[in-house]
Amino acid sequence: MTKTTPLFITPLYRAALKDHGAIDTDELAQSCLVIADDDEAGQAWCEENDYFGYTSYASLTDLPWRFPIFGDLVKALDAHVAAFAKACHFDLGDKPLKLEDIWINILPEGGIHTAHIHPHSVISGTTYVAMPEGTSAIKFEDPRLQMMMAAPPRTKDAPEGLQQFVYVKPEVGEVLLWESWLRHEVPMNMAEDERVTVSFNYSWG
Numbered sequence: 001m002t003k004t005t006p007l008f009i010t011p012l013y014r015a016a017l018k019d020h021g022a023i024d025t026d027e028l029a030q031s032c033l034v035i036a037d038d039d040e041a042g043q044a045w046c047e048e049n050d051y052f053g054y055t056s057y058a059s060l061t062d063l064p065w066r067f068p069i070f071g072d073l074v075k076a077l078d079a080h081v082a083a084f085a086k087a088c089h090f091d092l093g094d095k096p097l098k099l100e101d102i103w104i105n106i107l108p109e110g111g112i113h114t115a116h117i118h119p120h121s122v123i124s125g126t127t128y129v130a131m132p133e134g135t136s137a138i139k140f141e142d143p144r145l146q147m148m149m150a151a152p153p154r155t156k157d158a159p160e161g162l163q164q165f166v167y168v169k170p171e172v173g174e175v176l177l178w179e180s181w182l183r184h185e186v187p188m189n190m191a192e193d194e195r196v197t198v199s200f201n202y203s204w205g
Helices: 025-038 040-048 068-087
Strands: 012-016 097-107 113-116 123-130 138-141 165-168 174-179 184-186 195-204
Touching: 012 068, 025 040, 025 068, 025 097, 025 123, 025 195, 068 097, 068 123, 068 174, 068 195
Parallel strands: none
Antiparallel strands: 012 174, 097 195, 113 184, 123 174, 123 195, 138 165, 138 184
16 A cells, blocks of 8 residues: 655644624724834834835834734734644643744835745744735745755645645735744735735743
């Protein structure tokens, strides 16, 4: 009997944010825009580093303390992360996963976020606040790609789990979680309106 067994699965968690708490996405979107407009340090960092758009990653480290809706968001994310950790069969012992950082991303038309990973974290993710029609999905890369050496390309009808790149386009109010070593990127936003997300990292210990 011939048998092919999938090994070393790369999990991706996808759920409605409201499954673990009611968050008003309109209020969250408005808060993100207000923060971006007021965050002069963040704007300066984006300009100095040629970041086309806005991120609070390098300027604001206390969003849950500053804005109650971000505090509510973190409570919901804590529950989603706990569910994902259980699905991954993590043996955490007496050291729970904890929020390490959380930040806002705003990509205007033409904005991109190049491929990267999140070192020193365990779980990373994004919740989607504004996804205008025609905006870019998030692109995940097979983590084995650099070790495939002389491997041929995959056929167009290959199952999603065997593809070398997978594009996921969430809806507003959804949250995606993945292990932080998984390389990902956001291709160019082709929509006229801004793509708004909130990203975060969880660490262990």
